[in-house]
Amino acid sequence: MSQSAQSELESLIRARYPIVYVVSWEEQRVEHVMRAIARDRGKKLHVWTITHGFGAGTGQRDPATRDPLAALEHVATSPDQAIFLLKDFHAYIADASVTRRLRDLTPILKNSYKNLVLLAPILKLPADLEKEVTVVDFALPTYEELGRLLDDIVLSVKDMPDIRWQLEPERREQVLKAAQGLTALEAENVFAKSLVQKRTFDVDVILSEKEQIIRKSGILEYYPASEAFANVGGLDLLKDWMEKRTASFTDKARDFGLPEPKGILLLGVQGCGKSLSAKAIGALWRLPLLRLDIGKVFAGLVGASEENMRKALRVAESVAPCVLWLDELEKGLSGIQSSGASDGGTTSRVFSTFLTWLQEKTVPVFVVSTANQVEVLPPELLRKGRFDEIFFIDLPAAAEREEIFRIHLRKRKRKPEDFDLAELARATPGFSGAEIEQLVVEALYDAFDAGTDLTTDLLVRAARATVPLSMTMREKIAYLRDWASTRARPASSVEVESFEDQAAAFLANRIIAKQEAMGRGRANEEPTAPKSDEAEESPPKARRRTSAKAKAQKSQ
Numbered sequence: 001m002s003q004s005a006q007s008e009l010e011s012l013i014r015a016r017y018p019i020v021y022v023v024s025w026e027e028q029r030v031e032h033v034m035r036a037i038a039r040d041r042g043k044k045l046h047v048w049t050i051t052h053g054f055g056a057g058t059g060q061r062d063p064a065t066r067d068p069l070a071a072l073e074h075v076a077t078s079p080d081q082a083i084f085l086l087k088d089f090h091a092y093i094a095d096a097s098v099t100r101r102l103r104d105l106t107p108i109l110k111n112s113y114k115n116l117v118l119l120a121p122i123l124k125l126p127a128d129l130e131k132e133v134t135v136v137d138f139a140l141p142t143y144e145e146l147g148r149l150l151d152d153i154v155l156s157v158k159d160m161p162d163i164r165w166q167l168e169p170e171r172r173e174q175v176l177k178a179a180q181g182l183t184a185l186e187a188e189n190v191f192a193k194s195l196v197q198k199r200t201f202d203v204d205v206i207l208s209e210k211e212q213i214i215r216k217s218g219i220l221e222y223y224p225a226s227e228a229f230a231n232v233g234g235l236d237l238l239k240d241w242m243e244k245r246t247a248s249f250t251d252k253a254r255d256f257g258l259p260e261p262k263g264i265l266l267l268g269v270q271g272c273g274k275s276l277s278a279k280a281i282g283a284l285w286r287l288p289l290l291r292l293d294i295g296k297v298f299a300g301l302v303g304a305s306e307e308n309m310r311k312a313l314r315v316a317e318s319v320a321p322c323v324l325w326l327d328e329l330e331k332g333l334s335g336i337q338s339s340g341a342s343d344g345g346t347t348s349r350v351f352s353t354f355l356t357w358l359q360e361k362t363v364p365v366f367v368v369s370t371a372n373q374v375e376v377l378p379p380e381l382l383r384k385g386r387f388d389e390i391f392f393i394d395l396p397a398a399a400e401r402e403e404i405f406r407i408h409l410r411k412r413k414r415k416p417e418d419f420d421l422a423e424l425a426r427a428t429p430g431f432s433g434a435e436i437e438q439l440v441v442e443a444l445y446d447a448f449d450a451g452t453d454l455t456t457d458l459l460v461r462a463a464r465a466t467v468p469l470s471m472t473m474r475e476k477i478a479y480l481r482d483w484a485s486t487r488a489r490p491a492s493s494v495e496v497e498s499f500e501d502q503a504a505a506f507l508a509n510r511i512i513a514k515q516e517a518m519g520r521g522r523a524n525e526e527p528t529a530p531k532s533d534e535a536e537e538s539p540p541k542a543r544r545r546t547s548a549k550a551k552a553q554k555s556q
């Protein structure tokens with residue numbers, strides 16, 4: 001039993017906290033601990049379940065106390081100095097009369113030597129009881145406890161002839177580390193499963209059990225390490241930062257005195273590689289990457305959101321060391337300012353559960369959050385100590401666009417050397433990484449359609465026909481940049497073109513595209529004499545074109 005969970009429970013009982021709510025799947029372990037605490041304190045332990053009433057597990061059942069209200073009445077009137085351990089009670093706690101009875105019971109318990117302990121696998125607490133009830137998350141078995149469990153199993157299989165139970169210290173450590181995060185029962189089961197399947201303690205069998213847990217949680221998604229870091233173009237400062245911390249979860253780093261990194265927040269313009277970088281961290285650090293779906297946290301039953309968040313964080317802890325990725329944080333936070341009025345404070349409570357965890361976590365879970373709307377991020381999230389660093393990811397500069405083209409050309413089986421990358425970068429100021437990827441795909445379609453291969457020219461033409469988002473979201477990006485300039489660290493050391501330069505280049509590109517389209521149109525037509533109004537209009541138009549083009553060239 002983890003010392004901290006046991007001693008926390010002990011001190012709550014000693015300090016006569018009237019109602020303690022223990023969240024755990026491990027009924028046996030908790031009951032075992034409660035029994036030990038009761039014994040130490042010279043108290044009795046009375047256990048209640050919905051099927052047996054009080055006396056559960058003793059053979060002296062009291063069916064009259066099966067009704068939840070009757071059970072609470074029994075607690076109130078019992079002459080015993082006892083700990084009353086109620087299982088299954090979360091199913092009834094939200095009932096108005098049960099809630100009321102619990103509130104009435106509080107002062108009675110305070111003035112007695114009785115304690116009420118509710119034990120449930122999930123936290124379900126009506127808001128009216130928040131002040132009366134103290135919640136304890138019962139910690140999962142520690143490394144040492146799992147070690148003892150493993151030793152017990154070894155002892156029981158030692159005499160079996162075809163079992164390779166011997167574990168040299170290094171492999172024993174691997175087995176125990178793999179089992180960390182499982183409940184005692186789960187660990188016992190998986191050790192047994194491994195012995196049956198492999199005739200030995202097999203790390204892979206244990207790890208696959210953990211993957212199961214993640215899948216079952218429903219809110220977390222397991223991402224295999226698929227995005228190589230080399231597939232992220234630009235963002236040199238962010239990459240340096242991450243590379244420097246690659247070995248930070250090893251024992252060697254710990255011995256050197258390095259603290260484990262907590263997490264980063266990636267803010268930035270849409271489509272510029274926030275999610276991509278998050279995925280790449282998992283691969284770079286060779287850690288499991290878990291994506292927390294904020295949408296799912298808030299989905300489902302009212303009141304379940306907090307529980308969802310707690311559960312997800314516990315699962316993440318159980319898989320540690322790992323990277324926990326919260327994508328598009330703002331989606332979960334958008335209601336936070338109005339949360340009190342709109343959703344009974346659920347958003348704020350879920351968020352504060354997360355913040356507290358972020359601040360206090362001691363397990364190596366590295367958090368990567370991404371967001372592209374800074375307005376909704378509450379100031380407490382940005383306070384020092386929450387994240388190691390806040391990075392701002394801007395639109396890619398020319399040299400970075402070259403790199404991004406290189407990556408995506410290579411991904412589509414083309415040799416980057418066959419293309420004029422500088423020309424491509426010149427044709428795409430204001431384009432995001434996602435838009436560059438899209439260009440490559442579009443030009444490939446054009447080439448396929450025309451029965452040719454992909455060329456620089458086709459790519460440039462596709463670029464000229466595209467309006468990058470940065471043109472339409474200018475104000476938003478400007479705001480983001482301005483905001484980030486004082487609060488975040490740039491992810492890249494190369495400066496991107498100014499809006500004016502981007503706009504000029506964009507305009508020039510549009511004009512060239514139009515000219516070309518007209519040229520192509522003419523080439524298909526029979527040469528005819530221009531109509532008189534067209535002839536009159538063309539000189540000023542041409543002048544405008546040249547001036548915009550000249551401006552664009554000047555900027556490059």
Ligand SMILES: Nc1ncnc2c1ncn2[C@@H]1O[C@H](COP(=O)(O)OP(=O)(O)OP(=O)(O)O)[C@@H](O)[C@H]1O
Nearest residue numbers: 231232233270271272273274275276372433434437
């Ligand atoms: N720096 C980059 N290097 C290479 N590819 C990139 C880069 N930035 C974006 N891309 C491409 O664009 C795709 C979308 O990028 P990503 O999902 O990382 O954007 P994002 O910043 O998370 O945007 P959003 O704010 O919309 O979530 C990536 O999968 C990748 O193919």
Ligand SMILES: [Mg+2]
Nearest residue numbers: 274275327370
């Ligand atoms: Mg994203």
